[in-house]
Amino acid sequence: MPRPKGKVAYVCGDCGNESPKWGGRCISCGEWNTLTEFQLDGRNGRNMRPAGAPANMAQSLSIVSTERLPRLRVRSDEVNRVLGGGLVPGSLTLLAGEPGIGKSTLLLRIAADASLSNGKTLYVSGEESAAQVKMRADRLGISGEDVYLLPATRLDDVLCNLEEHSPAVAVIDSIQTVYDEDVASDAGSLAQIKECTRRLIEWAKLHDTSMILSGHVTKGGDIAGPRVLEHMVDVVLYMEGDPISSWRLLRTVKNRFGSTNEVGIFEMTEKGLADVTDPSRAFLSERWNGAIGSVVVSTLEGSRPLLVEVQALTSPSALPTPRRVATGLDFNRLLLICAVLTRRTGLSLSNQDIVVNVTGGLRVGEPAADLGVALAIASSCHNVPVDAGVAVIGEVGLTGEVRSVPQIDRRVSEVSRLGLNRCIVPGVVGRGLAHYEGMETVSVRSVAEAVNACIPRGHRLRSHAGAPTH
Ligand code: TYD
Numbered sequence: 395m396p397r398p399k400g401k402v403a404y405v406c407g408d409c410g411n412e413s414p415k416w417g418g419r420c421i422s423c424g425e426w427n428t429l430t431e432f433q434l435d436g437r438n439g440r441n442m443r444p445a446g447a448p449a450n451m452a453q454s455l456s457i458v459s460t461e462r463l464p465r466l467r468v469r470s471d472e473v474n475r476v477l478g479g480g481l482v483p484g485s486l487t488l489l490a491g492e493p494g495i496g497k498s499t500l501l502l503r504i505a506a507d508a509s510l511s512n513g514k515t516l517y518v519s520g521e522e523s524a525a526q527v528k529m530r531a532d533r534l535g536i537s538g539e540d541v542y543l544l545p546a547t548r549l550d551d552v553l554c555n556l557e558e559h560s561p562a563v564a565v566i567d568s569i570q571t572v573y574d575e576d577v578a579s580d581a582g583s584l585a586q587i588k589e590c591t592r593r594l595i596e597w598a599k600l601h602d603t604s605m606i607l608s609g610h611v612t613k614g615g616d617i618a619g620p621r622v623l624e625h626m627v628d629v630v631l632y633m634e635g636d637p638i639s640s641w642r643l644l645r646t647v648k649n650r651f652g653s654t655n656e657v658g659i660f661e662m663t664e665k666g667l668a669d670v671t672d673p674s675r676a677f678l679s680e681r682w683n684g685a686i687g688s689v690v691v692s693t694l695e696g697s698r699p700l701l702v703e704v705q706a707l708t709s710p711s712a713l714p715t716p717r718r719v720a721t722g723l724d725f726n727r728l729l730l731i732c733a734v735l736t737r738r739t740g741l742s743l744s745n746q747d748i749v750v751n752v753t754g755g756l757r758v759g760e761p762a763a764d765l766g767v768a769l770a771i772a773s774s775c776h777n778v779p780v781d782a783g784v785a786v787i788g789e790v791g792l793t794g795e796v797r798s799v800p801q802i803d804r805r806v807s808e809v810s811r812l813g814l815n816r817c818i819v820p821g822v823v824g825r826g827l828a829h830y831e832g833m834e835t836v837s838v839r840s841v842a843e844a845v846n847a848c849i850p851r852g853h854r855l856r857s858h859a860g861a862p863t864h
């Protein structure tokens with residue numbers, strides 16, 4: 395039933411629940427201060443169903459057609475990978491990321507690639523002028539005959555151009571800049587984002603256009619605007635990376651048409667984002683033999699094994715409470731590893747500042763990197779390098795035990811593929827592993843065993859060794 399004209403509802407920015415009354419707390423999800431006033435549909439009758447129009451009828455599941463239009467593939471295999479094989483016609487994809495991370499660069503590339511194989515694409519830029527986008531296109535080497543550029547923020551202009559060009563792919567950069575004149579709030583507000591996205595979805599589904607929206611993220615890393623935006627779209631991709639490094643990761647956070655375990659890896663070059671086809675090799679390219687405090691760790695990004703370098707530096711502290719700095723890994727995990735090294739291997743760290751870094755601006759969130767971090771710290775503390783041909787896998791427990799990690803075979807096979815000759819693995823899984831030509835797998839049950847295997851006692855310098863290892 396159409397709602398009365400001018401009626402308002404209060405929508406929770408977190409869960410999207412609508413309630414007729416304002417309250418300090420959402421009655422559905424219990425979050426505080428998330429309700430925002432929202433003008434209900436039907437002010438101009440646009441969203442009302444005409445009297446007597448046939449309702450959408452349910453049909454038997456057994457006769458539902460599964461015939462689908464083929465996915466639109468773009469030239470970048472990394473983009474196709476995170477999308478689960480390409481863009482699905484009629485789908486909405488949200489690309490979120492911090493300002494300056496490279497969203498517009500990637501979107502222009504996708505628009506241009508899609509136009510080469512799939513016909514017209516529309517690129518709506520709400521943040522930059524046509525000249526600015528053209529300058530970027532020149533930089534990326536895009537001529538863009540079939541890319542139609544629209545610098546606009548009014549939703550009606552966008553919809554008019556969609557009608558006019560009927561593009562196979564449309565990019566809206568960004569959803570926070572688009573506004574619907576019938577909604578009485580500023581662009582970027584909850585009400586605007588919700589209504590504009592709803593109307594864009596409606597259009598996309600009706601015309602089988604694949605739409606990609608870019609979205610800002612807040613300081614906390616959430617997508618700016620309502621959480622409900624993530625619920626509305628089909629695919630949510632996050633672009634991340636340290637702005638000062640050139641690596642960029644594109645993660646699938648939600649995908650109604652594929653796996654969410656996918657990660658695309660890119661390098662930002664002067665000609666835009668380039669696919670990184672062999673990321674492990676790229677991440678280890680600057681590593682040198684004999685580096686003290688450097689250890690190769692075999693980690694998983696989504697379903698993809700990745701070798702990364704963990705570096706640690708310990709130095710005598712001038713402070714009463716020595717500093718611990720973790721870049722690219724969880725700080726509490728570092729504290730845990732330091733405590734285990736002290737108690738279970740006798741390493742004296744209480745007067746040492748410890749800095750640990752994952753190179754390339756990458757973030758390793760999984761405990762499988764624990765043992766590598768422990769060995770990097772031990773290597774720096776003993777002033778002895780861990781051999782460059784060694785890779786390390788394992789979670790560290792509080793009793794000093796090395797615990798197994800998921801998908802160990804994939805990780806070990808990546809170590810072998812990269813030509814490393816020794817892989818330190820958790821004792822419990824060691825025997826079940828396949829044999830890899832030219833690579834020895836060393837099973838360790840404890841951190842102390844791993845330290846002994848990688849940093850032989852005879853090589854340690856007394857002044858750096860702290861208490862003896864048990
Ligand atoms: P941009 O795509 O504008 O980021 P976003 O849309 O996420 O805000 O990317 C801006 C950054 O990318 C900027 O710092 C410059 C850099 N960049 C390159 O290094 N090479 C390039 O070819 C392009 C187009 C941008």
Ligand code: MG
Pocket residue numbers: 497498499521567
């Ligand atoms: Mg941008």
